[in-house]
Amino acid sequence: MKLNLITAFLIGIVVSVVAIADTLTLKDNHPETYEVVKGDTLWDISAHFLNSPWLWPRLWQKNSQIKNPDLIYPGDILTLIWVDGEPQLSRKILKKLSPTPRLQEKQAAIPTIPLASISSFLSRDHIIDPALLTGAPRLLGDGKATPRFFEGDIFYGQGQYDKGKLYGVYRLGEDYIDSVSKEFLGKQLIFIGLSEVSKNPNVSGTEQVTPHDFISSSREARQGDLILPIPEYETLPAYFLPQSVPKTMQGQIIAALNNSKAAGKWDIVVINKGQRDNVQIGSMFSILRSGPGILINKNSVVYQKYASKLDQIGSPDIKIPAERIGELLVFRVYDKVSIAMIMRSTEVIAPNYKIQGLAF
Structure with missing residues (x-):
């Protein structure tokens, strides 16, 4: 009975899917076409076009040519088009002439994120x-x-x-x-x-x-x-659908796995939010670096010098707000914690960095 309980606990959680609603914003320097190469992820591809790459499903959900984003392969040519006023990606299969046209042999489909980086944390x-x-x-x-x-x-x-x-x-x-x-x-x-x-x-x-x-x-x-x-080996899903999280949900990174003291893009971290907080597979969070706290208070020399002007602000204390320095995506959820991958970071991430729900 004890082994059955442990086995049930170790088995993974099914990915849930929700609709994503937000306005797509293209980068100023976005390409018009892009050729998929080996090692690409859907997130990487979307980052070439979008300011918010977590909205990648919207790039092809209305396009009949790309009904399944997990069926995009190296060698495919993605062309930016417009459908119902929104940008979409149209796929053109790469052909070679030698001497007659033939389809290029397909390689492995493109996943959302590097599956090799998370495989051990999904099944082991x-x-x-x-x-x-x-x-x-x-x-x-x-x-x-x-x-x-x-x-x-x-x-x-x-x-x-x-x-x-x-x-x-x-x-x-x-x-x-x-x-x-x-x-x-x-x-x-x-x-x-x-x-x-x-x-x-x-x-x-x-x-x-x-x-x-x-x-x-x-x-x-x-x-x-x-x-x-040990559970039967799970077949990793080709893509994890990003889930919007209310900004009111706030927490912390409590550890970087593999005994790392710092982490960056594609690294794995543990956060102090889980099933009891309604976190799901695919939940997106912003990573925040806290400001230095109170910069000016009423006892400081700077305040005494500029007291009349600072009083007009309505508060003697001036604080710097937390700065957003990246995003993470949850891929395994437990009761009190979740394991997530850092999808973007502008600096080295350490435990105790704050996180906040990414609403979109």
């Missing part, structure tokens, strides 16, 4: 309530008292396991704490590698232990690591 690394792991089976070691295990090794796991099923080896990582309320938000569950019941005829188990083949690893496993059933 997680944030979890450690109470769910009470009594979960552990890696016990081997008959030689080996302290560390790598791909190709055999180790014993506590309890019984199903043959032919994949299991994940995990380790608990850092605690996530809200820096303002000091509330405990969850604990990082770090993916170590994959194992399965050993097929080696020279090892056998008992009712208390089962031998495992360590079939792949991203880092070394250790005695005491968790062994949990």
Whole structure:
């Protein structure tokens, strides 16, 4: 029952889709055509045309040639046209002459964001309530008292396991704490590698232990690591639909994943907003850098010198508001936190930077 609860928690959340309504604004220096190249994302392509690239679905939603934006490929020529008073992209398939026309062979479709950057955080690394792991089976070691295990090794796991099923080896990582309320938000569950019941005829188990083949690893496993059933690998959606979030929703970046002290474009961060705050997959947030606080107060020399003019403002204190320096997109949602990708940043982003809902 415990393993079933953990498995249910680890399975991903379905992407929800909502309509996006806002006015499209083209960049002053936007191109009239664009040839899609390998490595492009829908976000990158939209950024060539729009001041607000998160409105990318509007660029082709009315165009019958591009009904599915996940079916845009390297080599396609995108041409800017106007439909019902709004800019749209029309696709023309690239042709080659050699010596007669033939369609260029298709490569992988263009995703919204770099899927390789988030794949491990969708199906492997997680944030979890450690109470769910009470009594979960552990890696016990081997008959030689080996302290560390790598791909190709055999180790014993506590309890019984199903043959032919994949299991994940995990380790608990850092605690996530809200820096303002000091509330405990969850604990990082770090993916170590994959194992399965050993097929080696020279090892056998008992009712208390089962031998495992360590079939792949991203880092070394250790005695005491968790062994949990891993969900079937999810097929990543080709695109994540941006979701508008009210500006009244405010929070913070509480951590940059991979133990990074700073982050930039395409990096992954944890925010202190989750399901309980109605955050969804695709929710968009602005990243804010707080101003330096009060610049002038009534006790300062500057205020005394310009008191008469400053009093006309109606307040003796002058503050600099927070400055928007980027945007992030949520791609995994938990109860109290979410994992997001930084889509744009004009400077290095650090934990405790504020975020605010991006309404559009």
